[in-house]
Amino acid sequence: MSRAEPTGRAPAAPAARAPRPWWTLGLLRSELALTFGRARTLALLGVLAAVPVLIGVAVKAETGGGGGVSDAGAAHGPAFLTQLTNNGLFLVFAALAATLPVFLPMAVGVVAGDAIAGEAHGGTLRYLLVAPAGRTRLLLVKYAATMVFCLVATAVVAVSALVVGALLFPLGDVTTISGTRISFGDGLIRALLIALVVAASLIGLAALGLFVSTLTNSGIAAMAATVGLLITVQILDTVPQLHAIQPYLFSHYWLSFADLLRAPFYWDDIVKNLEIQALYAAVFGSAAWARFTTRDITV
Numbered sequence: 138m139s140r141a142e143p144t145g146r147a148p149a150a151p152a153a154r155a156p157r158p159w160w161t162l163g164l165l166r167s168e169l170a171l172t173f174g175r176a177r178t179l180a181l182l183g184v185l186a187a188v189p190v191l192i193g194v195a196v197k198a199e200t201g202g203g204g205g206v207s208d209a210g211a212a213h214g215p216a217f218l219t220q221l222t223n224n225g226l227f228l229v230f231a232a233l234a235a236t237l238p239v240f241l242p243m244a245v246g247v248v249a250g251d252a253i254a255g256e257a258h259g260g261t262l263r264y265l266l267v268a269p270a271g272r273t274r275l276l277l278v279k280y281a282a283t284m285v286f287c288l289v290a291t292a293v294v295a296v297s298a299l300v301v302g303a304l305l306f307p308l309g310d311v312t313t314i315s316g317t318r319i320s321f322g323d324g325l326i327r328a329l330l331i332a333l334v335v336a337a338s339l340i341g342l343a344a345l346g347l348f349v350s351t352l353t354n355s356g357i358a359a360m361a362a363t364v365g366l367l368i369t370v371q372i373l374d375t376v377p378q379l380h381a382i383q384p385y386l387f388s389h390y391w392l393s394f395a396d397l398l399r400a401p402f403y404w405d406d407i408v409k410n411l412e413i414q415a416l417y418a419a420v421f422g423s424a425a426w427a428r429f430t431t432r433d434i435t436v
Contacts, residue, residue, distance in 0.1 A: 169285060
């Protein structure tokens, strides 16, 4: 009875299966369900939805006698307040102008800062990496989920403002910043474009928050650091002596969306805003990838 001759080679290890596209979509669906299922996320969206209500009720209370918004109220409130009583659609623009400098970016900072650090703090990051996702794919899914949150958060503000504006004020033709009048339908299209530009204005901050999230295992620390950086940049953007660097701050052109209410559109500052956001997304997205793919995951 013959025996097999030894070959001197170890048995070949089974080849690792590459992640399939459907698995990536499943991971993204799971991440979106996790993000929007958190009580913290729902509370943030609730606060954002309440801002247009507060603005609309305040303006309605001040103009209850049929007058317009006072000069003092217009000076201390968001832009477009003076036209609110004539057209409720302007509440969309006023609410976005009020939430973009503070409320929207803070909400995005919380979600982005918790993306990786929250998983590490909860002890689930190692288990996610055991699945055939890979670090790069997981990071992309986290960023995509944050971008979806940017879009949803902006839509919550815009839809809430549109509903409240329609309930409290008349609707009709829209007077642009240039003084021309457009139909209500054209005004709705411009409101949609403005909401998309506002959501796109947050992609740089989302990438920055994701990078910060890869630096620590504490979700709270990552969220606090991201919000702290946001506040610091906002302060730097108001110091006249720093005018040379201000065009390179991610928040400098945030309110350029108002140029979509001109006839014709004024694109210069909007394009600059989108370029700055793309630059921040590329730089800090690359930094997040470099950090996350070389990081020793122990928790």
